[in-house]
Amino acid sequence: MTGKKISGLTNVALMVQQSIIMAYRGLLKVRRTPEQLIDVTIQPILFTLMFTYLFGGAIAGNVHDYLPIIIPGILAQTILTGSVAIGVNLREDMDKGVFDRFRSLPIARIAPLAGALMADAIRYIIVTVLTFAMGYIMGMRPPAGFTGVLEASLLAIFFAWCSSWIFAFFGVIAKTASGVQGISMIILFPLTFLSNAFVPVNTLPKPLAWFAKVNPVSHLVTAIRTLLEQGKTNHDFWVSLFGGLIIMVVFSAITVRAYIRKAA
Amino acid sequence: MTSLQLSPTAVHAQALVKIFGDNHAVNGVDLEIPAGGIYGVLGPNGAGKTTTIRMLATLLKPDRGSAKIFGYDVVKDSRMVRRLIGVTGQYASVDEKLSATENLIIFSRLLGFSSRESKRKANELLEEFGLTEAAKRPLAKYSGGMRRRLDLAASLIAQPPLIFLDEPTTGLDPRTRNQMWNTIRRLVKDGSTVVLTTQYLDEADQLADRIAVIDHGKVIAEGTPAQLKAKIGTASLELVLADNENLQQAKDIIQQMLMAEVHATANSTITAPMVDAEVITDLLLAFRNAHIRLSAVMVKSPTLDEVFLTLTGHHTEQQTIPVDH
Numbered sequence: 217m218t219g220k221k222i223s224g225l226t227n228v229a230l231m232v233q234q235s236i237i238m239a240y241r242g243l244l245k246v247r248r249t250p251e252q253l254i255d256v257t258i259q260p261i262l263f264t265l266m267f268t269y270l271f272g273g274a275i276a277g278n279v280h281d282y283l284p285i286i287i288p289g290i291l292a293q294t295i296l297t298g299s300v301a302i303g304v305n306l307r308e309d310m311d312k313g314v315f316d317r318f319r320s321l322p323i324a325r326i327a328p329l330a331g332a333l334m335a336d337a338i339r340y341i342i343v344t345v346l347t348f349a350m351g352y353i354m355g356m357r358p359p360a361g362f363t364g365v366l367e368a369s370l371l372a373i374f375f376a377w378c379s380s381w382i383f384a385f386f387g388v389i390a391k392t393a394s395g396v397q398g399i400s401m402i403i404l405f406p407l408t409f410l411s412n413a414f415v416p417v418n419t420l421p422k423p424l425a426w427f428a429k430v431n432p433v434s435h436l437v438t439a440i441r442t443l444l445e446q447g448k449t450n451h452d453f454w455v456s457l458f459g460g461l462i463i464m465v466v467f468s469a470i471t472v473r474a475y476i477r478k479a480a
Numbered sequence: 481m482t483s484l485q486l487s488p489t490a491v492h493a494q495a496l497v498k499i500f501g502d503n504h505a506v507n508g509v510d511l512e513i514p515a516g517g518i519y520g521v522l523g524p525n526g527a528g529k530t531t532t533i534r535m536l537a538t539l540l541k542p543d544r545g546s547a548k549i550f551g552y553d554v555v556k557d558s559r560m561v562r563r564l565i566g567v568t569g570q571y572a573s574v575d576e577k578l579s580a581t582e583n584l585i586i587f588s589r590l591l592g593f594s595s596r597e598s599k600r601k602a603n604e605l606l607e608e609f610g611l612t613e614a615a616k617r618p619l620a621k622y623s624g625g626m627r628r629r630l631d632l633a634a635s636l637i638a639q640p641p642l643i644f645l646d647e648p649t650t651g652l653d654p655r656t657r658n659q660m661w662n663t664i665r666r667l668v669k670d671g672s673t674v675v676l677t678t679q680y681l682d683e684a685d686q687l688a689d690r691i692a693v694i695d696h697g698k699v700i701a702e703g704t705p706a707q708l709k710a711k712i713g714t715a716s717l718e719l720v721l722a723d724n725e726n727l728q729q730a731k732d733i734i735q736q737m738l739m740a741e742v743h744a745t746a747n748s749t750i751t752a753p754m755v756d757a758e759v760i761t762d763l764l765l766a767f768r769n770a771h772i773r774l775s776a777v778m779v780k781s782p783t784l785d786e787v788f789l790t791l792t793g794h795h796t797e798q799q800t801i802p803v804d805h
Contacts, residue, residue, distance in 0.1 A: 234590055237589045238590075240586070244578055244582055245577045245578065248577045248578065248618065312576070313569050313572050313574070315573075316569050317587065319539055320537050320539060320565065320566075320567040321587070322559055322563045323591075
């Protein structure tokens with residue numbers, strides 16, 4: 217058989233299959249080196265405890281009333297921080313000899329990249345479960361019940377997965393893994409803190425309040441809060457959903473292009 | 481793979497050029513490698529061996545020139561070429577964090593084998609390469625030799641007709657190197673073509689049916705080991721005398737018996753061209769009869785440096801050259 221005889225459909229099917237194998241490889245590596253998961257396990261637990269008891273009294277009067285505000289905020293923050301790892305991992309992987317082997321195999325060019333992104337879903341699931349578990353232990357009981365939590369989780373995971381393409385892009389174009397980490401943190405820190413994740417926006421000075429209002433992280437946090445409290449989708453939900461989609465479409469396109477160029 | 485139309489020429493490269501910045505890593509390499517047998521690409525560090533192999537293996541795009549693998553172009557038909565080759569890089573191209581079995585299974589799954597076939601293939605290869613015992617261990621605990629063997633095993637999963645080995649023995653101890661050599665010889669017996677790069681003349685001599693010598697990105701000599709050695713000259717005989725006083729007498733005896741120029745150095749060492757072994761026996765007997773005692777006798781093969789000196793007029797450079805990726 218020659219390359220030309222393989223039909224387009226089989227090609228896509230092969231690509232998906234090869235990506236799944238690469239995702240399996242990613243999960244195997246996580247199992248071998250569980251320390252990779254420190255950021256998505258320790259951070260949700262530590263931040264929830266720390267920020268809730270630190271700010272609870274000052275912002276909401278008491279810890280219990282602060283939980284519905286802070287838990288969606290911490291979820292958004294930690295899940296986005298978790299999505300940075302893809303760039304670092306991708307860069308490290310591409311620098312290793314094993315990547316030469318992948319590139320010399322007759323497989324879809326995109327499979328190693330797609331596989332890595334698929335395997336990362338496990339990280340977002342861990343963050344989400346841990347954050348809500350911490351909230352529950354500390355006494356949060358969302359009015360929308362389990363359905364609300366499930367819907368909010370899916371939205372957060374979807375949004376994190378979309379934005380992981382941004383960091384995947386940095387991973388592909390950057391020269392070193394520490395460079396990826398650096399630039400990602402510079403972007404992420406202001407985005408997550410200058411939002412409504414931890415404090416009410418109306419307490420902020422005007423320019424800051426403006427930024428916090430247009431900040432996509434604020435939309436995500438508000439959407440999660442609304443799902444948890446009222447069990448319904450609001451304006452912010454759709455902004456997050458479509459915002460995520462746009463980020464994914466744009467960044468997957470330029471990431472794939474940069475990646476193919478590097479991998480060719 | 482039987483229905484494939486394969487050209488009898490495994491590698492046909494014409495005027496390959498690769499430039500990194502202002503470094504002409506490969507500067508017009510021509511290669512014609514017939515199918516079957518072992519082909520050695522010999523050269524010092526930074527000569528352009530790795531860059532050449534990477535272009536042939538579709539890992540790097542040539543800036544100029546063209547290359548065909550069994551008749552398929554490395555740029556235009558790269559996907560086809562990848563079905564025909566196995567590559568073992570200079571740095572282990574396996575996953576450090578996974579076990580040997582996991583590595584092999586993932587590669588064979590990617591190559592389209594079913595999960596059962598992949599397990600069978602992995603076990604077979606591990607057995608063949610003597611890695612069964614270490615199969616479950618993470619690679620971080622592997623020795624250099626084990627890692628190379630696994631690397632080679634991974635290149636053989638799809639039984640490709642052409643295998644590129646980039647410095648397969650660099651950094652291995654002599655015993656492991658011998659094992660590697662045997663493995664490479666076995667591959668060729670099964671009908672594969674092996675193209676290997678090496679810095680060691682000895683290795684090329686031991687393994688290769690034909691050798692291309694590369695320097696500064698160009699092929700400067702090509703031929704069978706015998707043809708190349710004829711160009712370089714013969715080995716030399718080195719005798720170290722136990723007593724310096726006999727130096728002149730010893731020189732005379734050698735000159736008489738070998739009928740050749742000899743050189744003597746201050747520390748009682750005489751260097752003469754290596755000739756027929758029978759004559760050497762006579763020579764040593766003559767020394768015994770003349771009561772000249774020897775403290776050492778050595779036969780020195782031409783070194784890679786001497787090959788280069790002969791072929792290029794300059795020594796192999798030990799300067800730091802950008803690593804040719």
